Amino acid sequence: MPELPRRRATVRDIAAATGLSIATVSRALNNHAHVAPHTRELVRQAIDRHGTSGSTTIYLRCPYQLTDYFGLIVSAVAETVKRHGHQVLLDAGEAGQAEPVLPRLPGRPGVDGAILILPPEQGEDLEALRDSGFPFVVIDPRTPMPRDIPAVSAAHFAGARSVSEHLVGLGHRRIGVLAGPHNWLAGRARLAGHTSALADVGVLPDPALVRSAEPTVEFGHRAAAELLGLPDPPTALVGFNDKAAVGALAAAAERGLRVPADLSVTGFDDIDLAQATSPRLTTVRQPLLEMGRMAVGLLVRLLEKHELDALHVELATELVVRDSTGPVTT
Template identity: 45%
Template sequence: MGQMASNRLTIRQIADLAGVSIATVSRVLNGRDDVAPETREVVTRVIRENGYTANRSARGLSAGRTGLVGVLVPLIYPAYFSGMLAGASEALAELDMQIVLSPTAGEHDREVSVLDKLHGVTDGALMMQPEESSAELVRLLDEGYRFVVLDPLMPLDQRIASVSAAHTSGADQAMRHLLDLGHRRIAQITGPRGWVATEDRRRGYYAALASAGIMRELTLEVESIPEIAPGRAAAELLLDLAEPPTAIFAFNDNIAIGVIQAARDRGLRVPEDLSVVGFDDVEHATVVSPTLTTVRQPLAEMGRTAVSLLNRLLERQRFETLHVELATRLVVRESTAAPRASA
């Protein structure tokens, strides 16, 4: 078997040499106790005989780690996901770990297939807005695979590690800014109903209205998917009301940009006739005219924090919480102002 020692062996090659499955090798490397002693001895002997201390990958294997981390992301190019990806990649590089990047297009079945392939050939995974249900993710956890969810779409079981932003606080900051400017008729364009971020930001919106003694109006709440064109369509519904809002709080920056477009189509000026606040603070927020007042999510830091949390899981460290929520911050730019006196 020693003839392969000079090569960078993969887990698949280890499995072939030992005559076992990739999953079995992974269980041995990760110190799982659900492997027969005879099988564990065979796999350990293959590892030892093939000199796994000869290079970085080998050292990782001898320590029970491959040095590979799967990163599942719906899409790579939107600034939102790329921001988290940039932070995660930097943190992984600092740990001398490599990314196995797997775009899923936000498709459930594709995501399940990718995870099935990653399980056994990577140490663990970072999952951005996974489509799997909490029950599906718990089953994956029970199989021994370690992962961290970034910005979960739906509520998760308490056993699932996650990193998110303080959505409710961010919405409260946005609303208080508009209220302090003098706005009282403030509309909300939400994300899809049921999403964690949607419901948390909705709570911040409601709480701010209540604290100002303003009654909720259902006509001032419109749902949208977080893209520019749907955001524009949602804004059109609000701006066509008999008594339109003087300000709109948008679920994300894409929707906010759609709002600005809809206002211009109607000859309205932002912020003179309509104030607009977004959420995320991606690069587009500083490119659009007027520049966008928005709530900043610490996207790169979310990626870095997720890597730190995953590494601690892989090292079986003890820690107080599996759920990290990072602070959000309002960034005031040109798209908000006091309402016109006649408004």
């Protein structure tokens, strides 16, 4: 009878076999600096005894609905993981936002590494996971990442600057901003990019023209209605994303404003929705698929014990000019 293939040894298996803690085994497996040589050797011998056959399993966490933005990233990650000969364990859905997932990852049976999409946890929770030696990569971090936590994102500042430069070039100076939450890394970077474009033409940012909240269609509609109701309303609206911009289009239509003749509106992301509106949205294209592929590449290199020269990767965005922007009316 042919010999059956051995089950892949997990971190928990190695910890049980050596009497070491799961965190210590994780640090040894990932070449953490603070592991004694005899401990590394103990772990290596246990791995040799237990065997290491089987494919790598990557835990993919996306605690949001898999529509548009998040769905594209998840699809890219899953497809790329499969091309590398590994498998994905997907954990998705908003219900998971409150679950204490990260502390349990280092000891989770059969899980070798993780990709975390816009993790809602605090920075210290991610730092604790890093200190455990468990390999992971963050896509689109919500807060600034420490230097030694690998992260992939779009160039938020440059993308926002490009779309505001476009509006400034059309003569707009009074521009309303439908911003994301101020405590989001992307929200701060995009607002800074917008401010930079205005500064180039000598315009100071006006806090009265900024509204901030979770960037949904409902928020875009509500915030745009407030801004358009000002005594001196903006001539253009910059949406944090395409959904907020769609809400702004609805608010403009309710006031009888023509886009772009009376009001210019822009988005960010370039999801399918941006081409389904009337008029079609001018927006900033994020490389969502490439973000997913890049994150898998970084994680695979970590799992293979390679050194990473670039831990924080920002991928270039692209301004896509369509029908929702035009010259300011005088």
